Amino acid sequence: MNVKHSHIVWEGSSWRLRVDTLVAPDGTELDKGFIEHPGAVVLIPVRGTAVSTSPEQTASPEILMISQYRHAIGDTLLELPAGTRHWHEDWLECAQRELREETGYRADKIVLIGEFWPSPGLSNELMRLCLATGLHPDPLPGDVDEEIEVKPMPLSELVDMARNGQILDAKSIVGLLKTADYLAKQP
Amino acid sequence: MNVKHSHIVWEGSSWRLRVDTLVAPDGTELDKGFIEHPGAVVLIPVRGTAVSTSPEQTASPEILMISQYRHAIGDTLLELPAGTRHWHEDWLECAQRELREETGYRADKIVLIGEFWPSPGLSNELMRLCLATGLHPDPLPGDVDEEIEVKPMPLSELVDMARNGQILDAKSIVGLLKTADYLAKQP
Numbered sequence A, B: 001m002n003v004k005h006s007h008i009v010w011e012g013s014s015w016r017l018r019v020d021t022l023v024a025p026d027g028t029e030l031d032k033g034f035i036e037h038p039g040a041v042v043l044i045p046v047r048g049t050a051v052s053t054s055p056e057q058t059a060s061p062e063i064l065m066i067s068q069y070r071h072a073i074g075d076t077l078l079e080l081p082a083g084t085r086h087w088h089e090d091w092l093e094c095a096q097r098e099l100r101e102e103t104g105y106r107a108d109k110i111v112l113i114g115e116f117w118p119s120p121g122l123s124n125e126l127m128r129l130c131l132a133t134g135l136h137p138d139p140l141p142g143d144v145d146e147e148i149e150v151k152p153m154p155l156s157e158l159v160d161m162a163r164n165g166q167i168l169d170a171k172s173i174v175g176l177l178k179t180a181d182y183l184a185k186q187p
Helices: A091-103 A155-164 A170-184 B091-103 B155-164 B170-184
Strands: A002-011 A016-023 A029-036 A040-047 A062-070 A075-079 A082-084 A105-116 A127-137 A148-154 B002-011 B016-023 B029-036 B040-047 B062-070 B075-079 B082-084 B105-116 B127-137 B148-154
Touching: A002 A029, A002 B002, A002 B016, A016 B002, A040 A091, A040 A105, A040 A170, A062 A091, A062 A155, A062 A170, A075 A170, A082 A091, A091 A105, A091 A127, A091 A148, A105 A170, A127 A170, A148 A155, A155 A170, A155 B170, A170 B155, A170 B170, B002 B029, B040 B091, B040 B105, B040 B170, B062 B091, B062 B155, B062 B170, B075 B170, B082 B091, B091 B105, B091 B127, B091 B148, B105 B170, B127 B170, B148 B155, B155 B170
Parallel strands: A040 A127, B040 B127
Antiparallel strands: A002 A016, A016 A029, A040 A062, A040 A082, A062 A075, A062 A148, A105 A127, B002 B016, B016 B029, B040 B062, B040 B082, B062 B075, B062 B148, B105 B127
């Protein structure tokens, strides 16, 4: 597909809509909308420093989940904390900022454990999974449009919920399953 | 958040952009963009009728994956076949249509095995996972803007790729892991 025209139709505080006029090999023209997005962090805040790999022997690590009203779908979802990067913001600074805004904690250590495209058919948003450990209270004010409640929950229970359909948010399903895999491989 | 204004900024062939002026409890006003989306099917086409639950004893079932160029990200991704529902289209008819367009097969049986929100922060797109079995050749022409190659691959290998970061498309990671769980529970 060749691009004949390309223009920005709307620009908001965090992303913009670009519409491309595409020309197919047979000459057909088609307007398609694409979201130009700076990317987002998905946080996995692990409470406490002891991360066990053997759930039979010790308690499952606790993850700080959030319950958040989502205006787009008109419902409240259980999710991993996450947030859109500012254009040109350093990814690690973004992770620390969103963690402080959404959970009220700062992390001693943030490790990138994976990344994925949530909607590659229409957006170039890249999501990066950030495991956050060594949490200390250090809150930042949240966004005015966000209604968030922090819910600490055991990882083992969350993995079950991600697998059996009780968690409906894609980034949280991917993030929780990848976290369980990652922690199981730690010495 | 109260909605002060709401208007459609752009409408394409499959979804539209709505911009809401939201008013926070402190009186702050904020324009936010939301995608109004009819939803999408994510297909898991299983080749052959024999679906084994015991990978040690028999070969892993084969899934028809697709390799597709994604204009939004400027790269080719390995994905489960998927497609946007037409507004008011029956979900099962949508699944059969997209299966025929993207893989060239019709399915004797399509079972809904899960659903999730790929981007609930900005879109009301719901994705429904459709396991398709009993495949027979019955192609439909694909969309003019899609460049697709069908790639049959063993489920066991795909599950490894979903877990180790070789598959980067969120719906495919969720779909493959849920498929492995679903098939393992079948008698």
